[in-house]
Amino acid sequence: MMSEAPIFHSKYSYHHDGKAQQLDIHEILVKRSRLGIFLSYSMVVVFLGTNVYFVTTKVFCILILTFFEVNIRSIWSILVCFLLAKFLHYNPVKKERVVIMPAFGVQLETHYWSGRIVRLFVPISKILSSMLNECVTPVTCYWSLALLLRDEGELMLVFQLIRSVQKLQPPLKMLVPVWKALRAAINCEETSIT
Amino acid sequence: MDQQRKHTILMVSDFFYPNFGGVESHIYYLSQCLLKLGHKVVVMTHSYGKRTGVRYVTNGLKVYYVPWRAFLMQNTLPTFYLTLPIIRTILIRERISIVHGHQAFSTLCHEALMHARTMGYKVVFTDHSLYGFADVGSIHMNKVLQFTLADISQAICVSHTSKENTVLRSGITPDRVFVVPNAVDTAMFTPSTCRLSCDEIVIVVISRLVYRKGADLLVEVIPEVCHLFSNVRFIVGGDGPKRVRLEEMREKHSLQDRVEMLGAVPHARVRSVLISGHIFLNSSLTEAFCIAILEAASCGLLTVSTRVGGVPEVLPDDMVVLSEPDPGDMVHAIRKAIVMLPSIDPYAMHQRMKKLYSWHDVAKRTEIVYDRALQSSDENLLRRLPRYLKCGSWAGKMFCLVMIVNFLLWCLLDLWQPVESIEEVPDLVFIRNEHEDVVHDSI
Numbered sequence: 001m002m003s004e005a006p007i008f009h010s011k012y013s014y015h016h017d018g019k020a021q022q023l024d025i026h027e028i029l030v031k032r033s034r035l036g037i038f039l040s041y042s043m044v045v046v047f048l049g050t051n052v053y054f055v056t057t058k059v060f061c062i063l064i065l066t067f068f069e070v071n072i073r074s075i076w077s078i079l080v081c082f083l084l085a086k087f088l089h090y091n092p093v094k095k096e097r098v099v100i101m102p103a104f105g106v107q108l109e110t111h112y113w114s115g116r117i118v119r120l121f122v123p124i125s126k127i128l129s130s131m132l133n134e135c136v137t138p139v140t141c142y143w144s145l146a147l148l149l150r151d152e153g154e155l156m157l158v159f160q161l162i163r164s165v166q167k168l169q170p171p172l173k174m175l176v177p178v179w180k181a182l183r184a185a186i187n188c189e190e191t192s193i194t
Numbered sequence: 195m196d197q198q199r200k201h202t203i204l205m206v207s208d209f210f211y212p213n214f215g216g217v218e219s220h221i222y223y224l225s226q227c228l229l230k231l232g233h234k235v236v237v238m239t240h241s242y243g244k245r246t247g248v249r250y251v252t253n254g255l256k257v258y259y260v261p262w263r264a265f266l267m268q269n270t271l272p273t274f275y276l277t278l279p280i281i282r283t284i285l286i287r288e289r290i291s292i293v294h295g296h297q298a299f300s301t302l303c304h305e306a307l308m309h310a311r312t313m314g315y316k317v318v319f320t321d322h323s324l325y326g327f328a329d330v331g332s333i334h335m336n337k338v339l340q341f342t343l344a345d346i347s348q349a350i351c352v353s354h355t356s357k358e359n360t361v362l363r364s365g366i367t368p369d370r371v372f373v374v375p376n377a378v379d380t381a382m383f384t385p386s387t388c389r390l391s392c393d394e395i396v397i398v399v400i401s402r403l404v405y406r407k408g409a410d411l412l413v414e415v416i417p418e419v420c421h422l423f424s425n426v427r428f429i430v431g432g433d434g435p436k437r438v439r440l441e442e443m444r445e446k447h448s449l450q451d452r453v454e455m456l457g458a459v460p461h462a463r464v465r466s467v468l469i470s471g472h473i474f475l476n477s478s479l480t481e482a483f484c485i486a487i488l489e490a491a492s493c494g495l496l497t498v499s500t501r502v503g504g505v506p507e508v509l510p511d512d513m514v515v516l517s518e519p520d521p522g523d524m525v526h527a528i529r530k531a532i533v534m535l536p537s538i539d540p541y542a543m544h545q546r547m548k549k550l551y552s553w554h555d556v557a558k559r560t561e562i563v564y565d566r567a568l569q570s571s572d573e574n575l576l577r578r579l580p581r582y583l584k585c586g587s588w589a590g591k592m593f594c595l596v597m598i599v600n601f602l603l604w605c606l607l608d609l610w611q612p613v614e615s616i617e618e619v620p621d622l623v624f625i626r627n628e629h630e631d632v633v634h635d636s637i
Binding site for chain 2 (some may be wrong): 133136138171172189
């Protein structure tokens with residue numbers, strides 16, 4: 001199997017390695033933003049600072065809401081909200097990997113920046129099909145790749161293995177080759193059984 | 195002859211399948227006929243219970259059930275600006291060219307049209323109902339309508355009476371309002387294969403039993419008709435708060451064997467109820483168009499109706515007997531209909547209805563409205579704001595402020611999530627073979 005050219009995006013990049021010993025490996029790497037890390041740590045510092053400030057002022061001052069106090073509080077709240085929003089962009093996931101072993105199964109791996117790797121193996125006999133779903137939330141729409149499993153009520157998501165604040169939402173053009181490869185593997189298995 | 199331009203239309207309303215009603219079926223049939231004409235149609239509505247996300251209905255019509263909960267009478271909670279992100283995402287990813295909103299009572303429609311105008315899309319609005327001017331609810335509704343229609347590309351009304359009502363309520367210039375009537379699926383509403391005998395005359399009533407649909411008139415009319423004509427029987431289908439009054443009327447006049455109450459009739463069974471009768475009785479107190487009498491006429495029934503709203507415009511004089519919304523006058527009209535009954539040929543009536551009303555004709559006329567809407571010039575915010583100022587001394591300024599804030603929020607959203615980061619959806623082509631439907635995509 002030939003490797004396809006890598007696909008690049010502002011936040012993600014896709015790589016495919018089809019030559020390694022019968023295995024079909026698809027990877028989506030998440031680009032790390034240094035600004036995101038800095039802001040997430042500063043947000044923590046600011047949060048702690050705000051709490052300490054309020055605790056100390058409560059101890060020494062009477063709780064009358066003067067105009068000056070309201071201004072300070074508003075600025076703090078705005079700063080906190082801004083940094084919280086930025087924190088949501090920070091992601092501890094380094095890359096997600098799908099290893100397709102024909103006639104055997106599919107392994108879903110999540111690699112973190114801290115070095116931890118979470119692996120999940122799904123035998124090929126358990127997979128009925130793979131599908132691309134359009135998901136609609138109250139504010140946006142995105143595509144997700146899911147596996148339909150035998151005797152299971154829920155779909156298994158391929159690229160949302162961890163309960164992170166920012167879920168992995170790779171663009172459709174990266175999900176399509178993985179979906180096609182999964183379908184090919186499942187169809188091969190069905191024809192070999194029948 | 196140059197090629198007709200193909201549009202990508204977004205239909206927005208709070209009212210769509212799985213709800214059944216006039217607006218819902220209008221959107222569905224119009225979308226299906228536009229798909230046949232080669233346009234791409236996407237429908238956006240709110241979620242119904244567990245039905246959320248993207249669904250595909252017949253012929254690949256894509257429906258977005260956006261997970262905003264309905265709060266009052268199937269309407270989404272009016273949040274003004276919170277629907278901007280999802281509407282912007284849908285407009286960009288589906289490559290929409292025109293946004294078509296339905297029904298003045300739908301909050302999602304008004305919000306979508308507001309956001310679409312801010313983003314520079316062409317918008318069309320269809321009004322399906324008549325509203326008053328006097329009570330608090332109507333005053334508020336008319337002000338909201340005035341805001342939406344202040345800067346609309348084109349508007350559509352379902353009858354000339356409805357056009358007059360909309361123009362008076364909203365202050366829009368009449369030359370921007372088109373009249374495109376509703377239609378009926380004549381293939382579904384066909385007359386009965388065997389003609390009913392005229393020994394016993396059956397009068398059918400199918401409507402929601404509410405005040406607006408004249409249920410109180412029925413309570414007066416039915417006993418009177420049963421007393422005057424011994425060979426007349428009634429079939430009443432539908433449910434609502436006034437059902438209790440009809441049941442009481444049945445008890446009081448001992449009409450249990452002459453008045454049959456069916457309860458709520460599912461839409462798929464309406465035809466079977468209609469073909470069991472000779473005459474269809476419509477007692478509405480207000481009606482912009484009334485699709486029910488079209489369905490009845492398509493099934494070969496003679497219609498007796500109140501002369502309200504747009505009803506006189508719907509059927510030719512030999513297919514309908516009109517009366518004032520007064521019990522005495524309605525009894526007189528029913529007498530006239532019973533006399534006319536032997537000369538009615540259901541099949542001839544059905545054939546005439548096929549020629550007079552068809553959803554394909556409605557779609558072609560709507561296409562003309564879309565073409566006209568796209569011809570209007572693109573204007574920036576400063577050129578559009580004076581139109582809102584005309585809405586009233588206080589209201590005008592408030593509307594301008596709302597639009598300015600909307601514009602600023604849109605600019606902010608553009609910075610947060612640029613247009614390039616929203617992927618466009620690939621076109622799905624549905625291929626049918628004899629054994630199964632197969633979806634082939636252009637990925």
